[in-house]
């Protein structure tokens with residue numbers, strides 16, 4: 237096998253890119269794994285365990301806005317053409333959601349989004365994607381002469397160790413950036429404290445069973461104690477108890493934490509679509525027949541108002 241290319245989101249944290257390295261290793265141990273970064277990066281490129289990192293810097297790649305996404309698409313496509321990999325892996329983010337399908341279109345490649353696993357097939361690659369709201373996994377085969385672009389769902393692989401000493405290769409982006417056709421009109425900054433919901437290793441979620449907005453303050457304290465983030469069901473968001481930016485599910489965010497703690501959530505398929513790839517789901521619900529118990533590794537049949545304060549108090553004692 238030849239080269240495997242990882243496209244790093246310049247705004248992402250290092251672990252997201254290290255998960256891609258792990259995905260590339262799962263494909264082959266003897267391939268040449270290289271990384272491409274278009275933009276001034278938050279990723280510690282010098283630590284990536286790959287043979288080379290191609291870095292393109294230009295002020296037009298600077299801010300993660302729609303214009304820089306245009307420029308990043310131009311530059312990354314040129315990088316891919318120079319590197320000529322067998323496959324391109326990226327982690328799902330705003331940046332890759334905009335750039336990756338456009339790169340695939342320009343290369344004439346197959347594009348697969350939201351994949352939880354990648355493997356070889358006889359004549360190309362196979363990817364696994366959750367379907368039917370996370371209730372089933374589908375396997376797709378990608379083939380063709382151009383390298384497929386595969387977007388991996390964050391949290392699908394354990395990050396590789398950041399112990400590399402790659403060769404840093406400067407890539408001149410200027411000849412490749414075309415006139416941008418999109419203009420950024422407005423940026424809305426999502427108010428957020430602590431860890432981002434999508435990146436959190438622990439998510440503490442609440443649903444309609446909480447009965448009102450007040451318990452979300454306790455959930456926030458629990459999330460804080462566990463170094464996690466607060467999620468919610470759509471019913472809780474629709475009720476105005478918490479902002480929609482916390483909604484987990486089909487029409488909300490997809491999370492893949494190590495621990496997903498849910499309080500007063502029934503486990504509707506549209507909710508589970510956003511959290512079913514969590515390592516362990518722990519559910520607290522008064523109804524022993526609540527469907528979330530089918531997905532939960534541990535379940536407490538009980539009232540949140542007894543379990544949640546007890547858990548917060550126990551954690552306060554040990555922290």
Ligand SMILES: Cc1cc2nc3c(=O)[nH]c(=O)nc-3n(C[C@H](O)[C@H](O)[C@H](O)COP(=O)(O)OP(=O)(O)OC[C@H]3O[C@@H](n4cnc5c(N)ncnc54)[C@H](O)[C@@H]3O)c2cc1C
Nearest residue numbers: 443444445469470471485486487488500502506507522540
């Ligand atoms: C197209 C579409 C998209 C959707 N997208 C999403 C989405 O992205 N995310 C999402 O979450 N939903 C989504 N939904 C809505 C989804 O179908 C459910 O209606 C929603 O998830 C229910 O939220 P819930 O579990 O909080 O509420 P409920 O279904 O009302 O469940 C509340 C649970 O709390 C339990 N409970 C009650 N009192 C207590 C107590 N004191 N202690 C402990 N437990 C208690 C109950 O037993 C019950 O199981 C979508 C629906 C559609 C049609």
